[in-house]
Amino acid sequence: MLRDYIRLLRDRGELAYISKQVSTVFEIAALTAKFDGREALLFENVRNEKGKGSNGKIYDYKDSGIKVVSNLCGTRRRFAYALGCDEQSIHSTMARAIASPIKPGIDDRMLAYNTADTLDILPIITHFEKDAGPFITSSIVFARDEENDRQNASVHRLLYLDEKHMAVRMVEGRHLHKCYQYAREHGEDLNVSIVIGVHPAVLIAAAYQADYNVDELNIANALLNNRLKVSMCSNGLLVPSHAEIVLEGKILKDVYAEEWMVEMLRTYDHKRRQPVFELQVLRYRDGAIYHDILAGYSEHRLLMGMPVESKIFNMVKSVVPTTRQVVLTDGGCNWLHAVIQIKKRLEGEAKNALIAAFAAHPSLKLAIVVDDDIEPSDPKAVEYALATRFQADRGLMVIRDAKGSSLDPSSDQEHLLTSKLGIDATASLLKDRARFEIARIPMLDEIRIEDYI
Numbered sequence: 089m090l091r092d093y094i095r096l097l098r099d100r101g102e103l104a105y106i107s108k109q110v111s112t113v114f115e116i117a118a119l120t121a122k123f124d125g126r127e128a129l130l131f132e133n134v135r136n137e138k139g140k141g142s143n144g145k146i147y148d149y150k151d152s153g154i155k156v157v158s159n160l161c162g163t164r165r166r167f168a169y170a171l172g173c174d175e176q177s178i179h180s181t182m183a184r185a186i187a188s189p190i191k192p193g194i195d196d197r198m199l200a201y202n203t204a205d206t207l208d209i210l211p212i213i214t215h216f217e218k219d220a221g222p223f224i225t226s227s228i229v230f231a232r233d234e235e236n237d238r239q240n241a242s243v244h245r246l247l248y249l250d251e252k253h254m255a256v257r258m259v260e261g262r263h264l265h266k267c268y269q270y271a272r273e274h275g276e277d278l279n280v281s282i283v284i285g286v287h288p289a290v291l292i293a294a295a296y297q298a299d300y301n302v303d304e305l306n307i308a309n310a311l312l313n314n315r316l317k318v319s320m321c322s323n324g325l326l327v328p329s330h331a332e333i334v335l336e337g338k339i340l341k342d343v344y345a346e347e348w349m350v351e352m353l354r355t356y357d358h359k360r361r362q363p364v365f366e367l368q369v370l371r372y373r374d375g376a377i378y379h380d381i382l383a384g385y386s387e388h389r390l391l392m393g394m395p396v397e398s399k400i401f402n403m404v405k406s407v408v409p410t411t412r413q414v415v416l417t418d419g420g421c422n423w424l425h426a427v428i429q430i431k432k433r434l435e436g437e438a439k440n441a442l443i444a445a446f447a448a449h450p451s452l453k454l455a456i457v458v459d460d461d462i463e464p465s466d467p468k469a470v471e472y473a474l475a476t477r478f479q480a481d482r483g484l485m486v487i488r489d490a491k492g493s494s495l496d497p498s499s500d501q502e503h504l505l506t507s508k509l510g511i512d513a514t515a516s517l518l519k520d521r522a523r524f525e526i527a528r529i530p531m532l533d534e535i536r537i538e539d540y541i
Contacts, residue, residue, distance in 0.1 A: 089287035089330040092378060094157065096169060097128050107144070111134040112222070117215040120158040121384040123327075128166065130377075131156040134211045153371070154333075156211050158380045161288050162387040165395055170288035171311055178232070179414070182398035182507060186296070186322070188304030195329040198231040201371035206251040209370070210284075210333070213380050218356055220255075220347045222248045225388070228294045230281045230325045231267045231339075234274075240267060241294040241304040242390075245383075246365065252471055255345040268339055268363060277338035277348070279327040280365065285310065285332025288391075296395035304374040310420075315324045322369070333378060334371040339363050351394060351495045352421045358501060367478030375477035393422030396449050404428055405450035408441045415464040424453040424493060427464035432514045432518045442510035451493035456511045461526060471514040478522060485510035495530055 110116050116131060116230050118313050123129055137306050160434040161167045164175050173181045175419040212222040224246040240263045258265050271278040293308035305326065305512050309316040318326040321336050343364040351357045352437040381388050393416045401414040409432040416422045426449075438457040445455045458464060458473045492506025499506035517526035 089312070089328070090157075090285050090332060090379070091330075093160070093170065093287055094377070095129065096129075096434060098512045101127075102166060102170075103128050103130060106131045107450050108135060109135050111135045111137045112213045113137045113212050114217075116156060116158065116213050116380065117382055121385060121387050123159055123162075124382075124385045125163060126159075128157065128159045128162065131158075132446075136208075136211050137437065145438045148481070154209065154211050154378050155379050156213070156380055156479065157285075158382060159385075159387050160458065161291075161390055162385070164390065164394075167288075167292075167390050171315065173281045173290075178394065179401045180397045181403055182292075182296070182395065185293070185307050185310035186298070186398075186402075188310055189302070190302075190309045190314050191306050192314075192316040192318045194310040194326075195319050196451065197232050200442075201373060204372070205367070206249045206369040207248065207254070207335075207367055207370065209372075211378050211380075212248050214285075215382060216350045216356075219349055220247055223349060223383075224248070224254070224284060225381040226291065227282050227284050227335075228286065228291065228357065229264055229284070230327055231264055231278055232325060233263070233267050233270070233300075235266075235270050238300055238301055239303050239305070240264060240289075241308075243291065243295050247345070247362075249345055249347070252367045253345075254365045254367075255347040256339060256365050256380060257349065257360070258362055262297075266300070271339075272341040275341070277341050279323045279325065279341055280335075280337060281321045281323060281327050282365070283327050283333065284335075286328050286330065287316075289329055291318070291391055292395055295391050297399065299521065317339070332373050332376045335365075335367055335369075336371070337366050337368045337407040339365050350383040351497050352384055352389055352423050353497075354421070355495075355497055357495060365381075369507040385502045389418075389422035394491075396423070397426075399429075400426060400445050400448045400452070404441050404444045407444040407463060410437075410442065410460075412460050414445070415466070417465075419467065420454065423451055424496065425471055426452055428455060429460055429464045430457060431460040432517065433465075435517050438512035439485060439510070440515045442512070446490070446508055446510070447488065450491045452508065453492060453496065453506055456513050459514050462513075470513070474511070476517045478511060478513040485511040485512075 168175045171181045214222045229244045230241050242264050245257045268278045289311040290308040292354045317329040319329040344361045345364050347362050348359045397416045405411040413429040415427045417425045442455050462473045463469045475538050489505050489506040490508050
């Protein structure tokens with residue numbers, strides 16, 4: 089199914105082929121950065137090269153002929169392609185899939201995959217000069233929550249340590265961490281399967297912060313209109329049958345490694361002591377395609393931010409039914425800042441929208457509410473609303489020492505505390521609406537300059 093999506097991008101002129109040989113050390117990352125906001129890239133001739141991480145280790149891979157694709161969902165338009173909708177329907181499409189998940193059918197073809205016993209055949213990319221080393225960045229980790237007998241899927245980046253081991257970036261309190269803690273408390277390693285190279289709808293579902301008892305594969309299948317099939321790994325976990333690469337192994341209960349990486353803010357995160365994954369078997373398709381996501385750039389931000397944007401929209405709309413749009417802004421790294429568009433009916437609705445937004449997304453640091461005549465994705469329009477409709481003495485909401493993002497270097501990262509700012513930039517209903525009307529010129533949209541000069 090990843091290959092179907094790649095063909096769709098090719099047919100729509102949104103895929104660039106790189107036939108020149110490129111290195112896994114910085115070169116693929118640099119080219120992906122150059123194409124940020126442009127076409128997706130398919131690297132057909134990848135050189136698995138020695139790399140040196142900031143930890144001083146030398147990494148030596150084996151050339152395997154595996155191709156690399158990047159920037160798959162690097163624009164909102166391509167994100168909408170992945171969901172089979174237009175850009176205006178992204179949130180409603182996500183909402184329907186979350187509300188009505190569909191269990192996928194079983195497929196036994198996983199047994200036909202090629203196998204290897206080393207990670208070194210993978211073109212694991214070294215992205216940034218001060219990273220701890222090469223990272224797998226598009227990996228979805230599947231684990232079973234033994235406490236509730238449900239499977240979980242979530243996106244985690246993996247630091248290559250050696251041919252058998254990787255450090256797993258695992259956020260405390262999230263679902264994989266809970267599965268890991270439960271296994272560890274019972275003296276066991278956690279069995280996991282890790283997939284690389286799936287249809288983006290599966291990545292989107294795995295990135296969504298679903299309720300703890302929800303199987304993200306069911307959401308993915310709903311997004312794919314019941315076209316997703318799953319296969320059972322030797323450890324009993326179900327993974328998408330179309331996955332290009334599958335790693336089976338364990339997250340070890342008592343082995344840890346230090347790692348650090350570039351995050352959504354495009355800054356280096358602080359060093360963390362993380363659990364270690366140990367490989368048992370690697371499975372890969374003929375002509376396998378490895379998906380790489382460049383941290384801090386558009387694809388990373390959209391894949392993580394858009395599902396959260398949908399979550400904020402649904403929460404705010406439940407409180408303020410006339411909510412029109414929610415946009416996690418590019419300047420806020422598609423994670424820390426949001427603009428919320430409402431059709432205001434009552435004074436106070438904007439503040440209710442702000443409270444709901446902060447509750448929906450704890451990492452949110454700044455939220456601005458605007459009227460329905462202000463385009464929330466246009467920074468100039470939002471600043472215009474601030475200039476003409478906002479008064480600091482009554483439009484500001486400051487929340488001190490609230491739970492925030494561990495990524496924000498200006499926050500208390502040790503205790504996950506931050507200050508949040510909410511801004512009501514809507515026009516007052518206590519004044520004549522005509523005072524805030526944006527003047528328009530009839531015929532402006534129909535006039536074409538070339539018809540006159």
